[in-house]
Amino acid sequence: MLFLGLLNLRMRNAISGAWREVAKFGTVGALAFVLDNGGYTLLVFGLPGAGGGPMRATAVQASVLATLAATLFSWVANRYWTYRQRHRKNAVRELLCFTCVNVVGIAITAGAVFVSRQLLGLDSALSDNTARIVGWAVATLLRFFSYRRYVFVAV
Secondary structure (H helix, E strand, O other): OHHHHHHHHHHHHHHHHHHHHHHHHHHHHHHHHHHHHHHHHHHHHOOOOOOOOOOOOOHHHHHHHHHHHHHHHHHHHHHHHHOOOOOOOOHHHHHHHHHHHHHHHHHHHHHHHHHHHHHOOOOOHHHHHHHHHHHHHHHHHHHHHHHHHHHOOOO
């Protein structure tokens, strides 16, 4: 009976810990999403009524800059909050692993848009956004499990 009680407590603690980790990971991801899309919008379109942002003529560069800022934020927030007990001593190696996982995630999302447009022949805003959401969901699962397994490991 004592064994079952200890097993039940251990399972409850493991599930509770996993949900906390998922919640933190999700919070960081949501904030990075806002930083990326909000930063891009401000850089290209500016504040409402401002007549455009400082990078309105260079939208691709603005997208890269906003994504880089969001990625750096995501790494710092995940390293020092979500996985604060598990980060590597070598921060440069950890950042390189983090970047590799995120490049794969970007390719998955872009790949979903490619499939939608090139293979299925869909080109509406709805189909693009649906493809991006599907790709984003798959990439987010990859990121979550890769961060736990390869990026934020105490070494």
